Amino acid sequence: MASYSTVETSKQVLLTAFEHELPVLPEVRANIGCVELTTDSSEPLIPIVLKAHESFAALKALEGIIAVTLAKKRFGEDKDIKAIVNCNHAALFPAMSFLSTVDGLPKWDPGMKHKIKDTDFNQVYSNVYRRMLTNIYRTKDGHFYHLHAGLDATPTLRELGLPPYDQNRNEKSTAQQAIEAITQQLTSDEIDSVIRGIKQAGSPCLTREEFLASSHGKHISTRPLFELSQLESTSPALKLSPEGPNILSGVKVLDLTRVIAGPVITRTLAEYGAQVIRVTSQNLPDQSYYAVDFNFGKRTINLDLKSPGGRDAFEKLLDEVDVIVDGYRPGAIARLGYGPDDLLKRFAGARGVVYVKETCYGEGGEWSDRPGWQQIADSVSGVSWANGQAMGLEEPVAPPFPLADFGTGELGCIATLNALHHRITKGGSYYTNVSLVKYNDWLMSLGPYPKELWQTMAKAHGFDGSAQLNHLSNFDEVGLAAITSIHRLHPHLEGDPELMQEAESTPFGVVRTQNPVVRIEPYKTAKNGWLNVTRPAGYDAPTGW
Template sequence: MPGKQSKAKRSHLSGELSAFSSLLEHLQLAHHFKGDATMVGDDPIIRSPHKLGEASATAQLLIGAAGAAIWAAKTGQSTDIEIGVFDALHFLHPTHYVSQAGHPINVGAEFVETNGIFQCKDGRHVMIEAGPPYPKLLKGYLDFFDCGNNKKSIAREIDKWNAKDLEDALAVAGLPCCRAFGREEWLKTEQGALLSKVPVIEIEKIADGDPIPFSGAASPLENIQVLDFTHVLAGPRSTRSLAEYGAEVLHVSAPAYPDTLAQHLGVDVGKRCAYLDLRNPDELATMHRLASQADVFATTYRNAVNRKFGLTPQELASRSERGIVCMTANAYGHSGPWTDRPGFDQNGQVASGFAVREGGDGPPRFSPVFYLADLMTGYFAAAGTMAALLRRSIEGGSYNVKLSLSRSAMWVQELGLLPLDEQANVPSEDKHPPTLTTIDTVYGPLSFLASPIRFSNLSLPSAFQLEPYGASAPAWLRGVAAI
């Protein structure tokens, strides 16, 4: 019955998980994943026209399958994987389950005055967002509109604009803004049409090289070095997943541009964290040395930032000592007129048509758990990165794993729609009891969601350390000289 725990099971080997099986084939993992994948439960489990439980569960199973495929390559052992859709739903908004010393620690972007969907004078809606907020973006919006930091003032100023004119003007100012498109309307735009032609996880081989076999038999990603140059949620979430599968993850940030404590507590468990100011030539040289010995380089900074510091996939591949997997994720895709536009999770929801469908006959609405694109993109990025590492182990070379928030939101819509008129008994909020883990950290006891994947023949390492930004030297544990 809708809204109640379903015990129905669907499996990959029975041909009942078509979306998962299709992604497995696309990532060239089908031959290497020797076990079965099972999903327990069915949508709707939260009131939505979208299959949110299945979407998140599919992404989680894909990570598990990629890890299991590497495990099979290393040890010859196969493992089955299983997930429940209620556990998967929690993982669409994992930061809502983080608590420090018993106190909830929420990123809180949903409560920021500038963040939201506003109506323009032509009747169309736009979405703007300053993040947690970030001071630069918040100041940018308030200066642009010359108004107070409250929704009433911002709505008044936005109502003076036609939607496309405002979208274009804010793009010139470097501030996130997008119109709310219906799905079919979005697909008719140049950017939407381009995105519809690329897979949700795109893996491009960018250089040749010798195969680099995996080593170590303690975990799938043992001895894999990941240089994490990401921020906000999607990128750091992807590298946290890699840490959970045994990788050494070194997160690099600048002391002048920190993410918030709530973000840090939510996505940086399992990593070491170092400071580098890339404007300093010596520290930039250290970044380049670290990258030259990395197996993975993950970035979610804008193209201009990576070009400025010589951190594009092509430059990284040219300096790599043994081939590198680059993960690049952005808001709207890697080609087209919007490729350099900034955007957050909710911009991806609004631009792609997801929010218009959520709103039904009313104004556009975000996912019922607020988040969608950040987490789906982060999970897809982790799976794609592992698939590229497996390809490197077989055929060698360097790879660019490309994702975008908007394409991830489009993929969720491609799963199909559910009738809302049959969901009277389905809850509108995620009230299903979570399974939590608590660890001791320098910040005190930290609680967060336990892993949703169950393996039949694989135990993941306890990647539970958490340290402050800048606490570690910028060096690999196996040796790259610091500054």
């Protein structure tokens, strides 16, 4: 479809983002002309009927606009600063973990387990039977439900009447058959009641129309892409040295996150020179592989916030913190005594802080207290149904790549940059929040590709039914099919030095990872060297900033 342009559509999507009542200061809107979108191909890269390609190009452009605004605020309004975003690079941002390698090995290679620290304490990823809990399954009433293992599959398996471990079913098809045999004995509502009762993650697979008809869908669809509220107005404005050298040099960020969306926020802040410390606990499970990409630019420490020693070390970090990014279940950090209200009492207006909250369902709606993951957001918002129907199926199918995770991570970075802009301009403390479901709601609102364009894309990628994907195809299977077809159709991208870089001396080995998407010269230098090389969780001693 020769008339289609990813650049022009991305520009239109960027404008729609501003129409969603973004809580930005006038200077941000004034700098919309400071971003340049480029591409070497007018064809969308991601094999999904929704405009994911353009959504990431637009969000990276918005990131660039706010970063330019901060750069001018810090280094001088007379500076001629421009942000450049390659739309293809932006589109491959959510495929980061499918593109990166360690010593030449991709994440699905069996040899990878020898290169990363094992934090899969509950065998959610290493045990096929337990891993297959995270999937879409048919229900008794002809609907579909997305179960999720979280970081421990045992509670859900037990409640469904299945054994926590089953070595006789440690193969994909036999594990899925055992689980679907149970789900087909229950209605979707009955499964949902079970999942809610044990406070685990799961969701019925809704169409877009069903989501918008729900009370939560009605709430989320009226909210901006990210929200901002001022917690107090008496603390002084944040002062950053004009010496830099980078846009966020000197900004101190505590990363209290796991898995994907939250760590994406802080990795991107680290691209701008922020001083990031990722705090994890050696007692809590995580997905080890994602540390390879997401710990670039960070120091990583282990602290037990339920122990006196851990709390003491953490509170010393709080004395100088500028930003806290919280990606845990709603209320978890507050119950430890470190929520936004606790920090306000602690600082008493003497210093400001930005508190960033990342959740699945967002805040203020009926489902806001529910735990969730990217796949759950895809199912509840209608993305999985849209993907399956576009393949010619009458069943939901997981989308390629963790689009909602990376979309929310990107929104979290944008929201943080925006809150820092408020702190620098007006002083005070700010609370900002982003959610997986809101990103998906926005993506769905952009509409599908024109029919002719999608038919061409689907056939080229093999996503027209020939790939034999269906509701049982899990996250990795769909993602691997997508990245394989992208490599086949666009082989030049793999060797593009603008897209990827290598870090030769890391604790993992030689790591190949994505370069920062947004280019702002000369104030963004992560492409040439991060503050810290990537490392496993808990790699550094908790010695303060």
